[in-house]
Amino acid sequence: MRCSPVVDSLQFLIMVDSALRRADLLALVLHRFPDAIAMTENSCDLRANWVEVWANEEADATRSDGPDGYRYYPWRLEATPMHGRVTRDEQVALARKLRDVFVDAGGRASIRADFEVRV
Numbered sequence: 001m002r003c004s005p006v007v008d009s010l011q012f013l014i015m016v017d018s019a020l021r022r023a024d025l026l027a028l029v030l031h032r033f034p035d036a037i038a039m040t041e042n043s044c045d046l047r048a049n050w051v052e053v054w055a056n057e058e059a060d061a062t063r064s065d066g067p068d069g070y071r072y073y074p075w076r077l078e079a080t081p082m083h084g085r086v087t088r089d090e091q092v093a094l095a096r097k098l099r100d101v102f103v104d105a106g107g108r109a110s111i112r113a114d115f116e117v118r119v
Contacts, residue, residue, distance in 0.1 A: 009114045010091045014098055015056065016075035017064055018107030022053050025075060025102070029053075032101045047094055048086050049079045070110035088115055 016025065022042055029044060029051065030036050036046040043052040059074040077098065081091070095111050102109040 010086055010088060011078070011080045012091060012095045012111060012113035012115070014077040014079075014095065014102070015070040015073040015110045015112060016077060016102045016107055017070075017073040017109070018075060018102060018105065020105065020107070022055065022075065025053050025077070028101050028105055029077075029098065032097075045082075046079070047090065048082050049091075049094065050082055051098075052078045052080075054078065070108075070112070073108065073110070091115065 018025065020028075026038070026042060026044065029046065030038055033046055036044045036051075038044050039050075042054065043050060045051070054076045056072070056074055056076045058072060060072040061074075063069065063072040079091075079094065079098070091113070092115055095113060095115075099109040099111055
């Protein structure tokens with residue numbers, strides 16, 4: 001199923017460099033956001049977004065430094081709005097707070113989005 005262009009432009013990714021397991025990364029999100037609802041072993045419903053944590057198939061610790069190093073971080077969090085009522089300001093705030101979850105846990109995190117310059 002294809003999302004609307006508005007929803008597509010509000011989707012964001014957070015590339016995460018952490019030694020934690022996928023379940024632990026999702027647990028961090030669920031702990032930090034009491035309003036999040038666990039859905040599957042790697043996803044939750046959070047503020048009208050389907051949030052999923054996936055392994056990055058291109059992960060390579062030897063290439064994770066430098067300006068494009070985020071491309072090689074081991075984890076990829078995807079946040080996709082579930083309807084068109086989510087605003088850009090809400091997504092910017094959510095992306096920032098999610099990034100902080102992983103940084104506060106000792107990892108590195110890089111937001112990739114149409115609106116990333118606002119974060």
